[in-house]
Amino acid sequence: MNHRFPLPDSLAELRNYVNGEFVATGKLFANVSPINGAVLAQVHEADAALADRAVKSAKAALDGPWGSMSVAERAAVLDKVADAIERRYDEFVAAEVADTGRSIEQARTLDVYRGVANFRTFADLVKVAGGETYDMRTASGHDVMNYTVRKPHGVIAIISPWNLPLLLLTWKVAPALACGNTVVVKPSEETPSSATLLAQVMDEAGVPPGVFNLLHGFGPDSAGEFLTGHPDIDAITFTGESSTGSTIMKVAAEGVKEVSFELGGKNAAVVFADADFDAAVAGVIRSSFTNSGQVCLCSERVYVERPIFDRFVAALKEKAEALKVGYPDEPGVDMGPLISKGHRDKVLSYYKLALEEGATLVCGGGVPAFGDERDEGAFVQPTIWTGLPDTARCVREEVFGPVCHIAPFDTDEEVIARVNDSPYGLAASVWTTSLKRAHNVSRRLRTGITWVNTWFLRDLRTPFGGAKQSGLGREGGQYSLDFYSEISNISIQL
Ligand SMILES: NC(=O)c1ccc[n+]([C@@H]2O[C@H](COP(=O)([O-])OP(=O)(O)OC[C@H]3O[C@@H](n4cnc5c(N)ncnc54)[C@H](O)[C@@H]3O)[C@@H](O)[C@H]2O)c1
Numbered sequence: 415m416n417h418r419f420p421l422p423d424s425l426a427e428l429r430n431y432v433n434g435e436f437v438a439t440g441k442l443f444a445n446v447s448p449i450n451g452a453v454l455a456q457v458h459e460a461d462a463a464l465a466d467r468a469v470k471s472a473k474a475a476l477d478g479p480w481g482s483m484s485v486a487e488r489a490a491v492l493d494k495v496a497d498a499i500e501r502r503y504d505e506f507v508a509a510e511v512a513d514t515g516r517s518i519e520q521a522r523t524l525d526v527y528r529g530v531a532n533f534r535t536f537a538d539l540v541k542v543a544g545g546e547t548y549d550m551r552t553a554s555g556h557d558v559m560n561y562t563v564r565k566p567h568g569v570i571a572i573i574s575p576w577n578l579p580l581l582l583l584t585w586k587v588a589p590a591l592a593c594g595n596t597v598v599v600k601p602s603e604e605t606p607s608s609a610t611l612l613a614q615v616m617d618e619a620g621v622p623p624g625v626f627n628l629l630h631g632f633g634p635d636s637a638g639e640f641l642t643g644h645p646d647i648d649a650i651t652f653t654g655e656s657s658t659g660s661t662i663m664k665v666a667a668e669g670v671k672e673v674s675f676e677l678g679g680k681n682a683a684v685v686f687a688d689a690d691f692d693a694a695v696a697g698v699i700r701s702s703f704t705n706s707g708q709v710c711l712c713s714e715r716v717y718v719e720r721p722i723f724d725r726f727v728a729a730l731k732e733k734a735e736a737l738k739v740g741y742p743d744e745p746g747v748d749m750g751p752l753i754s755k756g757h758r759d760k761v762l763s764y765y766k767l768a769l770e771e772g773a774t775l776v777c778g779g780g781v782p783a784f785g786d787e788r789d790e791g792a793f794v795q796p797t798i799w800t801g802l803p804d805t806a807r808c809v810r811e812e813v814f815g816p817v818c819h820i821a822p823f824d825t826d827e828e829v830i831a832r833v834n835d836s837p838y839g840l841a842a843s844v845w846t847t848s849l850k851r852a853h854n855v856s857r858r859l860r861t862g863i864t865w866v867n868t869w870f871l872r873d874l875r876t877p878f879g880g881a882k883q884s885g886l887g888r889e890g891g892q893y894s895l896d897f898y899s900e901i902s903n904i905s906i907q908l
Pocket residue numbers: 573574575576577582600601602603631632633634637638639642653654655656658659661662675676677678679709710812814840880884885
């Protein structure tokens with residue numbers, strides 16, 4: 415099948431990248447377009463032996479030129495990686511668009527833009543990272559000085575998901591390399607392309623062989639499991655579903671490996687009657703439907719103060735129905751497909767379940783009919799429900815699609831309790847013009863991130879991560895530098 419959104423020529427075939435070489439295994443799986451089901455490329459799946467080679471070469475590279483570079487030299491290499499992504503910007507955009515079907519505009523301004531920013535940010539931050547010093551005198555009168563040094567952990571295993579492929583991968587690769595580690599990355603099987611381009615870029619930027627290694631494949635009984643279970647990795651950083659995080663944590667327990675997890679969510683948006691109404695409607699449209707709802711930070715639960723509830727539901731319905739679902743290059747397109755037909759089956763099962771649970775369907779609820787090749791793709795309609803109790807599965811479980819449930823509330827106390835009544839705690843957004851209320855509500859939500867009158871506005875120096883089943887640890891700025899370093903104390907008797 416022909417495809418209007420092909421992969422760049424540099425990605426005719428997707429290979430693993432181990433010890434500075436692109437490696438074919440001959441065991442192929444297809445990279446499929448979610449726009450029309452066409453096969454974009456064949457991908458070489460890594461086996462256990464290749465995973466072993468990748469980890470061993472990462473370990474050996476710690477003692478090579480990478481290990482003896484100064485912080486400034488390593489930072490300069492990261493800046494070169496950023497430069498190389500910028501030189502090949504259009505190819506990265508094409509890779510993200512082909513794999514995910516998202517708009518070209520989003521790939522340019524969010525995905526690839528952040529890929530560059532992640533490398534530049536951590537190149538800058540690592541150069542100014544300091545340590546701690548403490549002078550002390552013991553009871554017996556000895557003076558002692560303590561100071562900390564940052565050492566690399568060693569080999570970091572990086573496992574990333576498909577929803578923001580380059581953004582989420584580089585969010586971990588950049589600080590891991592900045593801190594002097596070597597990495598073995600395993601991108602999602604659904605989105606192998608931008609990671610392969612990144613391997614090409616590493617090569618071009620002069621990253622020594624073995625410092626960045628890439629394995630393609632799946633989770634269980636494939637590259638993901640071969641990597642996380644390898645005895646020679648020193649830490650695991652993972653973004654994906656909470657249940658996968660739990661599986662990986664059990665494996666990590668064997669070797670007492672450090673872990674950092676960014677997991678699922680069932681995020682809330684809280685709209686108070688005193689909010690700027692139009693800004694809140696526009697904000698919730700963004701927070702519920704961006705990337706077809708496939709951002710871990712998306713709001714699937716919307717709580718609206720009762721006096722404006724009916725007006726808000728009507729306004730959100732009007733805006734949601736006006737969202738343009740279509741091709742990546744259509745002017746004004748708001749939403750592309752879901753990542754795959756498999757994921758669409760899951761989202762549609764929730765569309766069905768919501769009705770069984772007694773939801774009122776405000777809009778959407780099905781699959782758009784295009785009358786062309788896109789009917790073979792993974793599109794769904796943006797969907798809004800009302801009328802479900804807080805105990806409904808559709809209000810408690812992460813759907814990860816373009817969908818939200820809107821419920822009324824009466825008091826601040828009540829809505830805080832309802833937002834917090836969730837196994838997840840990643841993000842929330844609060845819409846109000848009262849400064850006092852914004853502070854008081856935000857500090858009581860059990861979430862890692864709360865936005866006030868905005869959503870998904872990221873300063874890369876801030877802590878990022880989730881409470882409860884939404885994650886373990888924090889990354890971002892200093893938090894990333896801390897996770898990717900073995901911080902050691904040196905104590906000297908003077
Ligand atoms: N908190 C965050 O920052 C954040 C960000 C993005 C996505 N997410 C979450 O990610 C999920 C969507 O991504 P997904 O469907 O790709 O997640 P997933 O957990 O299915 O897969 C993520 C990655 O883990 C790999 N994997 C799966 N099983 C494995 C195993 N047993 N061992 C090792 N690796 C394994 C996959 O191949 C993939 O590369 C959603 O739940 C979303 O909320 C969270």
